[in-house]
Amino acid sequence: MSNQLLFFLSALGAFNGFILSLYFAINAKKKIFANYFLSLLLLVLSIRIVKSVFFYFNPNLSNVFIQIGLSACVLIGPFLFLCLKPYKEDEKQSWVKHVIPYLLIITILGFFYPYVEHKEIWRCWIVNAIYFQWFVYIILSLKYIQPIIQKIREKESLKRIDIWFLSIYLGVAFIWLAYTMAAYTSYIVGALSFTFILYLILLLLFFKNSNETTFFQEKVKYKNKEMDSEMQHLISQKLSIIIEKELYLNPNFNLEEAAKELKITKHTLSQYVNEILGKSFSNLIKEYRVEKAKKLLETEKNFTFESLGYDSGFNSKSTFFTAFKKITGFTPAEYQKSCSKSV
Structure with a gap:
């Protein structure tokens, strides 16, 4: 049996x-x-x-x-x-x-x-x-x-x-x-x-949504609570603090730490980034880091691409290369060459 x-x-x-x-x-x-x-x-x-x-x-x-x-x-x-x-x-x-x-x-x-x-x-x-x-x-x-x-x-x-x-x-x-x-x-x-x-x-x-082009579709978050325009404007201004203080250079910088720094709730910040900006908080920070890397590529000369990634806030070479390619469409080396040609 x-x-x-x-x-x-x-x-x-x-x-x-x-x-x-x-x-x-x-x-x-x-x-x-x-x-x-x-x-x-x-x-x-x-x-x-x-x-x-x-x-x-x-x-x-x-x-x-x-x-x-x-x-x-x-x-x-x-x-x-x-x-x-x-x-x-x-x-x-x-x-x-x-x-x-x-x-x-x-x-x-x-x-x-x-x-x-x-x-x-x-x-x-x-x-x-x-x-x-x-x-x-x-x-x-x-x-x-x-x-x-x-x-x-x-x-x-x-x-x-x-x-x-x-x-x-x-x-x-x-x-x-x-x-x-x-x-x-x-x-x-x-x-x-x-x-x-x-x-x-x-x-x-079993949870597959038949209208989704891949397999699954995330449920709509925060649908019972819309964010008013005044709050949107306030958070937009507060987000600039992350850029000004370069808080994103900390490889361990996350949503919770950002909410504390900006003095807003984690839920509110998450809602703004997801609904208004249409991206995850992780991707937003990656974009900030890639912008930093682009500036370093345009201005600095004596560096390795690995050290450039760490200086931009990434915690590994592979994560840096993947994010840079995804956001810019170029590898760091390709971007550097394009910058030197335009000068």
Whole structure:
């Protein structure tokens, strides 16, 4: 009875993974490639899980099916990376370099070293290489999760889309860990992990707004209390204090500290920034810091870009480069070159 329950729970996740993959493929919005890659991510994960489930309960499973299941793992990392990666018009074909080479390599290996005849090579070398590649893409994908981690550090409220992406990332990382540690736990742990994580994601999907172009839409805040024009003008003037005193140069400067400095409530400041300025407090501070960095790029000469980021209030080089590129459309080096040309 316990084995039947274990089989049911682990197989159920794989089955629903296929259904959810089909759902995202059909409902993927035009030009939102992340939806397609999420669909493919769920598909290859489901193939891997199905292989695990049937191999665990039927060790005499066809070696060809085992090879397909293991080969699917080579695309889990790339599809995770691509579904989290922000879409850009000039990067329509960037998915090719992350998918096609691995497809060719695993196909060639599967042809010349089929699993049925070279089990030891697969177990000792090919599978380890696949899991290493999967891990590399987990690390590469981390840069797209960093803005969410930054929000958590700054104690900002997360949008549902943030929770969605974070859940996908942590879920795939946890499944990788479950399979990597299978030798010390149980082979079926990976399949059970997938079922558990999938249902967490389905719970998030339950709150999906069908009119949203991505997946989730944040509920309207403060709708029962509108801010009058006099208060808006007052806060607009007070915000200049942050710029004049360069309070944003403190890497740990957050909404709570700003509210205390400006002598207004945290709720009121948050409402003004979100509703009137149409951005988060974190993004507002990033804009102040980027403006500071631009001034330093235009006036200073003896510095490194890393030190420039710290001098502008950023707490890491990667955060600085990401914010600068997003706000200005240039990297710091590109911006510096454009400034020198205009002089």
